[in-house]
Amino acid sequence: MRQTMAVRLSQQLTMTPRLVQSIQMLMWSGLELEQQLRAALDTNVMLEADTAEDDASATGDDDNWERPQSGHGEAPDIEDRPVMPMARLMDQLPGAFPAPGELAMAVAILDRVDDAGYLAADLADIAADDPSWSVAELEAVLTRVQRLEPAGIGARTLAECLTCQLESLPQNEPGRVVALVLVADHLATIPTSTNADLARVVGVTADEIATALALVRSLDPKPGAETSIAELRVPELRVEGDGNDWHVRLLESDRTQLRVNAAYEGWLQGCGESRGASAMRDQLREARWLLRSVAMRRDTLLRTAEAIFARQRDFLDRGETALRPMTLREIAEAIDMHESSISRVVRNKTVETPHGTFDLRYFFSAQVGGQACEGVCGNGVKAMVQDMIDGEDRARPLCDGDVAAALARRGIKVARRTIAKYRGLLGIPPAAERIAAC
Template sequence: MRQNLGARITTSATMTPQLIQSIRFLQLSAQEIEQEIADMLDRNLMLESDDASGSDEAGEEGFDDIAVLGASAGDEIPEDRQPSSADRDLRARLMDQIPVVFSDATDLQIALGILDALDETGYLEERPIDLARGLSAAGLDVCLERVEQVRGEFMQLEPAGVGAIDLRECLLAQLEDSSHAEAGLAAQIISEHLEALAQAELDQLCQALDVDMTTLRRAIDCIRRLNPKPGLDAGASESAVPDAIVEATADGWRVRLNQAAHPQLRVNSTYERMLGQCTRSDAAALNDQLVEARWFLRSIEMRRDTILRTVQAIFERQPEFLTRGEAGLRPMTLKQIADDIGMHESTICRVSNSKYIQTPLGVFELKRFFSSEVGTGTRTSASGIAVKAMIRDIVADEPRDEPFCDADITAILARRGVTVARRTVAKYREALGIASAKLRAKRGMTLAEALA
């Protein structure tokens, strides 16, 4: 075996501190980037706020003028709902716990994969087997059993139940550490008789469980204390600050950045001029701060530009949302938007997390506009969110004395060109919190009562 000494030229990508900063800024929410800016202004003399440049465009708009999450665009925020540091979103809370709970590198990557697959209510949007396949395709040596093991520990993070795939699993996860006297009976009801509980068949439950009505009601009270959507209470502040605004103009729709969430910054010209008048040691310190300030401004500008281009690309693909609401949402993936603006899919994933957009219909999380196509053989392309909106509308217009069953809703959707399985309709109806047709008929419910 001969050993040779030679030289060759290769190229490789290097993650500089500045690039790491730019990537980190992309995934921060409006409140978090505001705090980053405030911290930088406090410690860097070369950076200052350019309030005058943004005042004309923003007008009188500020945090007090931003619509409350889920309300109409014209509503005002009550004084007691101003954003505070205590209002941290679900992702931030879980990110604080994940590195502590999952010390193994592989388990940590699985937990981060679960975190990225959560919807706004805290449920897992992907099947565990699909999650395992995706992680394996990314080069991680995992199997379904290990993903399930990590997911079981993940569901015990705060808030408990996050990461579940259905309501039953979510409620059982919350009961694991419950000290309620009837927690065991409550777990049995959820595991074996959840449908009977939803139908309010209390006499049958007493007989099946061999308990009296008083004990049963205590167990039901224990279940009522659980949170069926743990991600919502731990989610973003009710007064979420939108990063961008979509508004109507004479020429159609226009997307612009919300100046309240994107304050203008600049290099302090006074201190910059002083560089030539300082001693060498003082000039070196100021020059370091100048370099840091310029990189900070570049990272902030990159964040602004990426958010604006992403939102513009989203609404080029989702124009019907602005007129029809969620029922007009089309299937759309992160890769499609990434291809539209010439960026990597992971960049779009970072941009869509913890970002909100204000529309004439209210304030919505950016990731809500991404949804896979539902159904087989559909004549009309429909996303999962759009199908949920259609189901909600169908139930709202149904005869009160003869509500539609899941098969009826499936047939109505098919007539509208959307072919989905009956079990998919049942899954979406349950996710919307709408009672079954039998229970709605028994109580003569309206949609509002069915959702209560």
């Protein structure tokens, strides 16, 4: 075998803890951002609140080293708010994956996790993001991601999700061993089997089955869901206008307006290399980086929303029934960003519109009805179904076939089973039940 030397140029992303936090910041909701910035304000002496009130009262002795009070107003509603599951998990990544390559793989995996916490892509597809990644390496990283807190995020099946949660419990947890067997081999039959049946199949007592089932039922089948804090989500954007000219603007809390403390920064310029000055310079660098990241998040969010509503102008004019098909890739190309960045930006963000408040992700919906229905998306059809049923004759409610036929007359060809699916998602019972309720 002949040995040769060759020079090859390649690009590879080095994932640093700061980059991970920047990525995480894109995913934060407005309330999470407020919560994290408050924590930074409490720990970094170089930061202060940037408000008009502070400007008016920012007089006094620069040598007074008492921590400025501007950032310490009472806000128990912020401190008591829970941190969302994905945010808690992202906080753990730098410590769990000190190697930059593994950290990049972990972030790529979490990019493909859906709102319930399940991995919504094949590892082979994720491996295509970087030629240096293999499916085996991603599998190993995924296994470690699934064991972080909350356990089970990144699972591909319900059984895998529940298994991860059971394995995270202490080994002496009552019912753990039997529960692992039930989840691995008998999950599908649990709803239709008695405790005696399961005890006979597994080879344990009925009491042991009862303990194991109680443990399984205590687990979270959707570890990534944020329903417990859904009521805390507030709009970060507003679309307003007069019907001829629409504008998107950010709705920002005063608590997210921070700046570098000018007095302390000026003092540092005349200091030497004492230990205290060195520590403060480190905090100054962290403060500047944080403010740049916040500014980048705001800019990216605003540009993304402007691109979304430039394509959804019909929705602004006429409402949900005028929604058009739109993909993450379209918006990514429009503002020259990666598709995964757009996915992060629209997660956990809501917007006020003339037709109500919506998640930004709501405006991304695939085309339905084939080539003949170009410009018609699933969410738009769902809104049409809602409108038709809202306006039906209660004595003669529309069946799914009636709705499908009415849409066909509009040139929208949708199968009756699709209408039934949309009706179910809207929480509307079948026609027979609606007429019985009259």
